[in-house]
Amino acid sequence: MAVQTVAGNATTASPDLGPAAALSCRECGERFELGPLFACASCFGPLEVAYDLPTGSSEELRKRIEAGPDNIWRYAPLLPVPADVADKPNLNPGFTKLVKADNLARELGVTGGLYVKDDSGNPTHSFKDRVVAIAVEAARAFGFTTLSCSSTGNLAGAVGAAAARAGLRSCVFIPHDLEQGKVVMAAVYGGELVGIEGNYDDVNRFCSELIGDPLGEGWGFVNVNLRPYYGEGSKTLAYEICEQLGWRLPDQIVIPIASGSQLTKIDKGLQELIKLGLVEDKPYKVFGAQAEGCSPVSAAFKAGQDVVRPQKPNTIAKSLAIGNPADGPYVLDIARRTGGAVEDVTDEQVVDAIKLLARTEGIFGETAGGVTLGVTKKLIEAGVIDPTLTTVVVNTGDGLKTLDAVSATSQATATIKPSLDAFRAAGLGTA
Numbered sequence: 001m002a003v004q005t006v007a008g009n010a011t012t013a014s015p016d017l018g019p020a021a022a023l024s025c026r027e028c029g030e031r032f033e034l035g036p037l038f039a040c041a042s043c044f045g046p047l048e049v050a051y052d053l054p055t056g057s058s059e060e061l062r063k064r065i066e067a068g069p070d071n072i073w074r075y076a077p078l079l080p081v082p083a084d085v086a087d088k089p090n091l092n093p094g095f096t097k098l099v100k101a102d103n104l105a106r107e108l109g110v111t112g113g114l115y116v117k118d119d120s121g122n123p124t125h126s127f128k129d130r131v132v133a134i135a136v137e138a139a140r141a142f143g144f145t146t147l148s149c150s151s152t153g154n155l156a157g158a159v160g161a162a163a164a165r166a167g168l169r170s171c172v173f174i175p176h177d178l179e180q181g182k183v184v185m186a187a188v189y190g191g192e193l194v195g196i197e198g199n200y201d202d203v204n205r206f207c208s209e210l211i212g213d214p215l216g217e218g219w220g221f222v223n224v225n226l227r228p229y230y231g232e233g234s235k236t237l238a239y240e241i242c243e244q245l246g247w248r249l250p251d252q253i254v255i256p257i258a259s260g261s262q263l264t265k266i267d268k269g270l271q272e273l274i275k276l277g278l279v280e281d282k283p284y285k286v287f288g289a290q291a292e293g294c295s296p297v298s299a300a301f302k303a304g305q306d307v308v309r310p311q312k313p314n315t316i317a318k319s320l321a322i323g324n325p326a327d328g329p330y331v332l333d334i335a336r337r338t339g340g341a342v343e344d345v346t347d348e349q350v351v352d353a354i355k356l357l358a359r360t361e362g363i364f365g366e367t368a369g370g371v372t373l374g375v376t377k378k379l380i381e382a383g384v385i386d387p388t389l390t391t392v393v394v395n396t397g398d399g400l401k402t403l404d405a406v407s408a409t410s411q412a413t414a415t416i417k418p419s420l421d422a423f424r425a426a427g428l429g430t431a
């Protein structure tokens with residue numbers, strides 16, 4: 001078996017990554033052997049995983065998936081992971097709840113069915129556990145011994161936890177001024193956590209330098225040199241939503257945008273399901289959500305531009321605060337191709353939406369969830385999202401990590417002496 005040397009200086013025999021056949025350039029289509037590569041050697045375009053997808057009948061594949069474990073590994077035949085992935089030590093994320101949000105639907109005037117895909121139910125309480133689980137398999141396959149990332153918060157926690165479970169060292173990088181909940185979550189798993197004096201884009205630039213330096217030798221950066229594999233984890237959101245709808249495509253789906261990876265890969269997942277005959281082919285619309293204080297993709301969409309101009313983020317939605325989103329142009333393509341849109345909301349609207357979801361459905365989302373629901377509401381009111389169609393809103397994280405957003409307006413209704421008289425005086429009883 002040929003041994004290849006690849007970027008990042010890890011060495012490996014041909015890696016076993018299941019149905020993954022090669023990396024292919026999203027811009028020029030050139031193919032490369034599987035390895036820790038992320039940019040095309042010819043045109044610097046981003047690389048993505050190309051597959052030999054299953055060839056049997058769609059009925060067989062559906063049965064095989066349904067018989068699989070209650071986590072993302074039920075879709076292993078469609079992911080860059082070895083066939084025995086479920087037997088390895090990992091966090092087994094996924095198969096989170098798809099909540100039929102009837103109370104919220106009534107409030108928003110949606111009659112076609114409104115669902116919240118609640119990814120706060122993952123092991124470290126955000127959708128990032130999905131992408132990290134795939135990156136861990138790539139790191140193992142390429143012989144990396146340290147797992148790393150540049151993070152807006154949730155990714156650092158997901159990497160720390162996954163590395164702990166997989167028995168890998170971890171060293172993760174975050175902007176120094178993140179929410180306490182995210183910092184603690186990133187540190188508690190025992191890996192190294194480094195705060196960088198700068199914003200996410202500074203952290204990301206630093207990590208790119210570290211990859212090229214001997215200091216970072218043997219390191220797998222899940223969202224940099226393992227990015228093509230990492231991204232594939234988001235396809236499982238698409239698979240689960242369709243399976244949970246009874247193997248049906250939603251009509252409309254609203255997804256938050258940080259780098260834009262999640263949105264582009266959910267679309268890729270939906271396309272694969274159509275190609276494999278697992279769902280009936282029909283039109284669907286993809287909507288992207290940003291916070292006004294970091295809205296480079298939304299600004300480009302509204303201006304009718306193909307180029308995403310970087311911004312300096314200033315929003316409470318820190319998990320989405322990427323001013324220079326790598327997949328921004330692809331998000332624009334998808335929103336335009338499907339007839340969707342990209343929109344943004346103010347921090348005040350984010351807070352209102354967090355409380356709306358909590359009040360109507362008992363789901364406490366983080367600020368990113370507030371962005372997504374806030375944008376959904378705005379687009380329904382603007383007549384852009386059709387209330388008579390089936391709509392899925394993705395809640396990507398847990399409100400316990402961003403308590404500051406709502407703590408000022410979510411306090412005890414009253415503080416009283418432990419007596420009935422005091423309670424009566426507070427006016428909260430029935431009589």
Ligand SMILES: *Cc1c(COP(=O)(O)O)cnc(C)c1O
Nearest residue numbers: 154258259260261262368396397
């Ligand atoms: C990372 C993140 C996203 C989106 O990430 P992409 O970079 O666009 O894939 C959305 N929500 C939360 C809570 C996140 O942590």
Ligand SMILES: [Zn+2]
Nearest residue numbers: 025028040043
């Ligand atoms: Zn290329």
